[in-house]
Amino acid sequence: AKHEKEGDDPCSMELGKECNKQDELRGKSVADICSQDDFHTLAFPSISTSDFQFNHEKASDIITEVVANFLIKVDNIRLVLVDLSHKSNILSLVRAKAAKKHIDNKRFLIHVGDITRLHTEGGLHCNVIANAANWRLKAGGGGVNAAIFKAAGEALEIATKQRAETLSPGNSVVVPVPSTSPLHQREGVTHVxxxxGPNMNPQRPNCLNDDYVQGCNILRNAYSSLFKNFASISH
Ligand code: AR6
Incomplete structure (x- = not known):
């Protein structure tokens, strides 16, 4: 019953400022959750749900499904889904679905904030962050991709080019963040x-034209690939 109660509390997974009060009352500091132990932590944005226009209901089902399957297979690993606004629709959907599935809310967190300022603004230590990239792995273009490349500086562009030229939908690539990068120095991010993800925006390359059978498969593969890559650098 205790588990159910915690899971149903929308603030129990929330690391945003508006929940600080509840967390204080509960006797645990939110920032503590990500700094108290030797957990490796991956922060990730919701892939494909903004510029790539992927359906939010479907995406939130896939996020909670892949997260739940991944967490039962690994130890000492924590995942943090991040979005910029308290009004984020995808965060609300995932929060509700994760509570319903009783996903451990100390190992799967939801955070409102800028993924490039998790330490300095959010007080979180996430050593790895994911980027919702484009197929050319190019800086700029808007969204979280532009923010991460901007925060990391040219060092990330060079390091990325050394690892891969392009990426196909559903795949991911690990790039060590050079120690000269402000993202590494300031935020403690060692890897991006x-x-x-799948693209449903007709104005972007490889548009799936609303083929959600293919789209859901690609999104599932994208998260599986991301978590697998994260696990491989976390031991
Ligand atoms: N911190 C945290 N979350 C963010 C940030 C940030 N700084 N900026 C955006 N988000 P999107 P996509 C959230 O559009 O849909 C790019 O131009 C945002 O609110 O960045 O996969 C690439 O070059 C949303 O929840 O990625 C690609 O061409 C999530 O990040 C294309 O967009 C993903 O939104 C990829 O589109």
């Missing part, structure tokens, strides 16, 4: 994992 670029992920390419």
């Amino acid at each position: 994992i670029h992920v390419l």
Whole structure:
């Protein structure tokens, strides 16, 4: 019953400022959750759900399904889904679905904030962050891709080119963040994992024209690839 109660509390997974009060009352500091132990932590944005226009209901089902399957297979690993706004629709959907599935809310967290400022603004230590990339692995273009490349500086562009030229939908690539990068120095991010999700936006390359059978498979593969790559660098 205790588990169910915690899981049903929308703030029990929330690391955003508006929940600090509840967390204080509960006797645990939110920032503590990500700094108290030797857990490796991956922060990731919701892949494909903004510029790539993927359906949010379907995406939130896939996120909770792949997260739940992954967490039962690994130890000492924590995942943090991040979005910029407290009004984020995808965060609300995932929060509700994760609670319903009783996903451990100390190992799967939801955070409102900028993924490039998790330490300095959020007080979180996430050593790896994921990027919702484009197939050319190019900087800029808007969204979280532009923010991560901007925060990391040219060092990430060079390191990325050394690892891969392009990415196909459903795949990911790990790039070590050079120690000269501000993202490494300031935020403690040692790796960025670029992920390419399915694209439903007709104005972007490889549009799936609303083929959600293919789209859901690609999104599932994208998260599986991301988590697998994260696990491989976490031991
Ligand atoms: N911190 C945290 N989350 C963010 C941030 C940030 N700084 N910026 C955006 N988000 P999107 P996609 C959230 O559009 O749909 C790019 O131009 C955002 O609210 O970045 O996979 C690439 O080059 C949303 O929840 O990625 C590709 O061409 C999530 O990140 C294309 O967009 C993903 O939104 C990829 O589109």
